């Protein structure tokens with residue numbers, strides 16, 4: 001029952017996080033070409049402010065629930081990650097997730113210090129977008145790919 005709770009929380013947090021990243025890359029990117037610069041700056045500021053207050057909680061639930069599932073079921077699997085295809089793919093998925101967390105923390109530090117600029121932001125969004133695609137493929141692949 002506790003596992004189901006962690007899995008449900010993990011899924012909801014994942015869909016909010018992945019949805020936000022996809023929105024920022026696929027929608028905001030193209031809006032930039034259609035809206036006047038001043039309007040776009042306001043939109044990006046509003047979206048950014050909301051993301052910076054909501055995302056730390058979403059990440060806390062995402063990583064907390066992920067760690068909870070590992071603690072309940074996958075600890076022995078992760079102890080020998082190369083012993084099974086599932087263990088290998090789950091280990092890779094967690095490594096990519098940690099990399100996402102590092103991207104997020106870097107962005108927060110850059111914002112706090114006033115060093116964030118459009119180039120850094122575009123790079124971080126693009127990189128996290130690619131991470132999301134890999135993580136989703138690994139998250140599902142680990143249950144269906146075997147070798």
Ligand code: HEM
Nearest residue numbers: 007014062063066067069070074094097100135136139140
């Ligand atoms: C950016 C971070 C993450 C994202 C976007 C993410 C996303 C996902 C998704 C989409 C699934 C598939 C769920 C399903 O369809 O049943 C999944 C499963 C899983 N994730 Fe994550 N995850 C992230 C981080 C983590 C972390 C940090 C851990 C562990 C420390 C973790 C552990 C797991 C486990 C064990 C499953 C398998 C659950 C099951 O079906 O039994 N995840 N994740």
